[in-house]
Amino acid sequence: MWNDIQKLFSKNPKKLKVARTILELGLCIGDDKKIYCGQIEIPYSKIKHALGVDRRVVIDTAQKILENEQLRKIFTKIKPAGPSFQEIAKQPEFGFGVVEILAEPKKVGIIAQVTAIIAQEGVSIRQILADDPELFPEPKLTIITAAPITNITEKFLKVDGVNSVKIY
Numbered sequence: 783m784w785n786d787i788q789k790l791f792s793k794n795p796k797k798l799k800v801a802r803t804i805l806e807l808g809l810c811i812g813d814d815k816k817i818y819c820g821q822i823e824i825p826y827s828k829i830k831h832a833l834g835v836d837r838r839v840v841i842d843t844a845q846k847i848l849e850n851e852q853l854r855k856i857f858t859k860i861k862p863a864g865p866s867f868q869e870i871a872k873q874p875e876f877g878f879g880v881v882e883i884l885a886e887p888k889k890v891g892i893i894a895q896v897t898a899i900i901a902q903e904g905v906s907i908r909q910i911l912a913d914d915p916e917l918f919p920e921p922k923l924t925i926i927t928a929a930p931i932t933n934i935t936e937k938f939l940k941v942d943g944v945n946s947v948k949i950y
Contacts, residue, residue, distance in 0.1 A: 783856060784916040790850060791843070796835045800843040803833060806917060808862035815844045819862055867909055871926045872950045878908065879927035880950040881938070887915035889943030893923065896944070899937045905929050 787805070791798035804811065810818045817824045817840070826840045833840075847853045871878035881900070885892050893910065900907060906928040913921035931949065938947040 783853075786850070786852060790846060790853065794839075796833075796839045797843040797846065799833055800829065800835060800840055801847060802917070803829070804843075804857065805860070808860055810860045811844045811847055811857040813848070813858065815841065815848060817844060863911075866911055867926050868911060868924055871908070874930075877929060879905065879930035881925040881927065881931065882948040882950075883923040883925070883938060883944055884920055884946045885923060885941075886943040886945065887921050892941060892943050895941045896923070896925065896938060899934060899941075900925065900927060900931065903931055903934060905931050 787801050788798065791801055803809075804817060807819070809824060810820075812818055817826070817829065826837045829835075829840045830837045847857050867878070868880065870876055871880045881896070883892070883896060893912070897907060897910075907925055908928050909924075909926040911924040911926075913923075915921040935947050935949060938944055
């Protein structure tokens with residue numbers, strides 16, 4: 783999918799930036815060419831200001847996506863993923879734990895093995911967020927736990943495909 787988006791906007795980095803942002807934020811392009819977060823319309827001018835592009839770039843990007851049959855099927859069906867507690871969980875006063883893992887995205891079973899290690903510590907998981915490897919050059923797996931966890935970095939690094947670990 784990302785390759786199709788890059789091809790479509792290869793000659794216009796500003797439109798590529800708009801398309802990437804729409805996708806990363808889980809925004810949807812309606813048949814009316816308007817951009818939505820769930821059912822809430824996001825004015826072109828707000829996107830324009832946030833990305834530092836002209837309003838017409840935002841409109842043209844939406845139009846071009848809708849004209850592409852494959853991308854239309856994707857962008858008209860996107861839903862926001864919901865709240866992420868990632869930044870909140872890093873604040874010690876809330877009592878959560880955060881594990882960030884960089885791993886080889888094509889390896890199978892990394893999430894299963896990492897969550898098993900956390901379960902062995904007797905800590906429950908509140909949320910798991912995984913970056914899409916097609917959208918992020920270095921996809922990150924973020925696991926938010928109900929309580930901080932410590933001293934298990936080495937266990938995570940033994941999982942085949944895990945490259946680095948940060949625990950907050």
